[in-house]
Amino acid sequence: MGKDGRMVEVQVKKEIIEKVREYFLSRGFQEASIDELNLKVRPDLAFTRNGDLVFVEVLEIGALSDRSLFMKALMNTSALRDYCNLLYIAAPKLLAVIIDSSTLSEYGVGLLTVGDKVLEAQPATYRPIKSVKPQQVSIEIPEIEELKKIPLIEERIRELERVIVELRSTISNLQGKIYSLSSRVESLEKLGIQVKTKIPKPEVKPEVTAPVEVSSEGLPSFLKDNPWVSILSKRGEERVAA
Amino acid sequence: MWLLEGVRCTPIRKIKVVVDITDPLTPALTLEAFMKTFGGKPDPQRYRIVEIEVLSCPEDQSVVLPSECAECPRFIKRVRDSIYCANRPVS
Numbered sequence A: 001m002g003k004d005g006r007m008v009e010v011q012v013k014k015e016i017i018e019k020v021r022e023y024f025l026s027r028g029f030q031e032a033s034i035d036e037l038n039l040k041v042r043p044d045l046a047f048t049r050n051g052d053l054v055f056v057e058v059l060e061i062g063a064l065s066d067r068s069l070f071m072k073a074l075m076n077t078s079a080l081r082d083y084c085n086l087l088y089i090a091a092p093k094l095l096a097v098i099i100d101s102s103t104l105s106e107y108g109v110g111l112l113t114v115g116d117k118v119l120e121a122q123p124a125t126y127r128p129i130k131s132v133k134p135q136q137v138s139i140e141i142p143e144i145e146e147l148k149k150i151p152l153i154e155e156r157i158r159e160l161e162r163v164i165v166e167l168r169s170t171i172s173n174l175q176g177k178i179y180s181l182s183s184r185v186e187s188l189e190k191l192g193i194q195v196k197t198k199i200p201k202p203e204v205k206p207e208v209t210a211p212v213e214v215s216s217e218g219l220p221s222f223l224k225d226n227p228w229v230s231i232l233s234k235r236g237e238e239r240v241a242a
Numbered sequence B: 001m002w003l004l005e006g007v008r009c010t011p012i013r014k015i016k017v018v019v020d021i022t023d024p025l026t027p028a029l030t031l032e033a034f035m036k037t038f039g040g041k042p043d044p045q046r047y048r049i050v051e052i053e054v055l056s057c058p059e060d061q062s063v064v065l066p067s068e069c070a071e072c073p074r075f076i077k078r079v080r081d082s083i084y085c086a087n088r089p090v091s
Helices: A005-025 A065-085 A102-107 A140-146 A150-198 A228-241 B031-038
Strands: A045-050 A052-058 A086-092 A110-114 A118-122 B007-011 B013-020 B049-055 B075-079 B084-085
Touching: A005 A045, A005 A052, A005 A086, A005 A118, A045 A228, A052 A065, A052 B049, A065 A086, A102 B075, A110 B075, A118 A150, A118 B075, A140 A150, B013 B031, B031 B084
Parallel strands: A052 A086, A086 A110
Antiparallel strands: A045 A052, A110 A118, B007 B084, B013 B049, B075 B084
16 A cells, blocks of 8 residues: 555544444543553543543544554554553454454444444443552562672671771780790890800810920929829819910 | 443354455355355465454444444444444434
């Protein structure tokens, strides 16, 4: 279908909408703002009367040749069923002759045939609007499961912090002890060095090769040429050196 | 309302017609007549089966297509394979 054909369809739809609007307004309905209804699927027309909400979905004449248009209108109608009290399909008479109104009746959907006038060929069944309660989401989101673990993780962190504080104090104590020990060791090492420096090395005296001259004059005979005399004479010197 | 004014229910007849696409002068036969005459189903390369819906208008008893009912001011609705129309114009 060409551009002109599409324009004709749009014009025909506008005419249908205007006729349906007049039909409902003449019966005491008030037109409702579709934007305020905040629906994902929007009806072509919405009316209210005495607190009742009426939706109208208009079938385009193009649905005769385009099945997708026809299906789209029917699916829209089906999606709107729970959000209004009365639901109608408005169809031009040429489409109405191929629509089985008994099927619409089974689902409580009314049919308005639109010719020169609008005729309620099939009345809609009144139904209360279903209050759409938010479903309890039972989907397990891994991020949420992780978030549930946060208090446990915090408790563990606090415990670890306590342990770290204890370890720090223990380490500082140990450091103090190590410092004192090292200072003691150093002082002991110093003392040891001093002791070592104070101990004189034993003097290696040259061996007396020369025989000790002992005047043997005036000595008794048992002392003459006695080796013990030289040994005993050195004893006093050793003690002084020690 | 139209319910009080009398409603006529006219059944729609569905006729399956065999059409020869190679020879437009061949008379169209119903599927039953074709099968009875030629002893088998029509060859798809030469024939096409078309289903036509017709009904007898209660106003003048002429045979009409349901789509023609759309032009009638007495037309109300279609229920399954029947056309409901009023005694008096309703739209």
